[in-house]
Amino acid sequence: MQLGTRWSMGERPPAAVPEALHAQIAAVERLIPADQLAHQPTPRWTLTWLEHRPVAELDTGVIVTLSPDGEVVVRKDDDTGIS
Incomplete structure (x- = not known):
């Protein structure tokens, strides 16, 4: 089991x-x-894991993750209500 973590924007991401x-x-x-x-x-960023892949989401709704083939993907979660 992998646990997530949180850190503030501008800080070095945790290990x-x-x-x-x-x-x-x-x-x-x-x-x-x-x-x-x-x-x-x-x-703040929140790191979670989905199907054994990392998902880093900023409070603004921006998501940085890895695709199934290992490429880094950046997208915006339009369901956050933040514009």
Whole structure:
């Protein structure tokens, strides 16, 4: 069984986060405008596992995961209600 973890945007991902996701997580963080973060709590990442693959989701609804063939995939969860 693999447990997930949480960390704040801008922090180094914990050891539980596969190295394959680190570059895309950093790229997502660079794309978020600083003014969007003003006067709000720092968004946090949540790492979970689905079918033995890591899924890192930012509170903004951005998801970084691995496809079944091992490629890093970035997508937006449109069900978050965040625009």
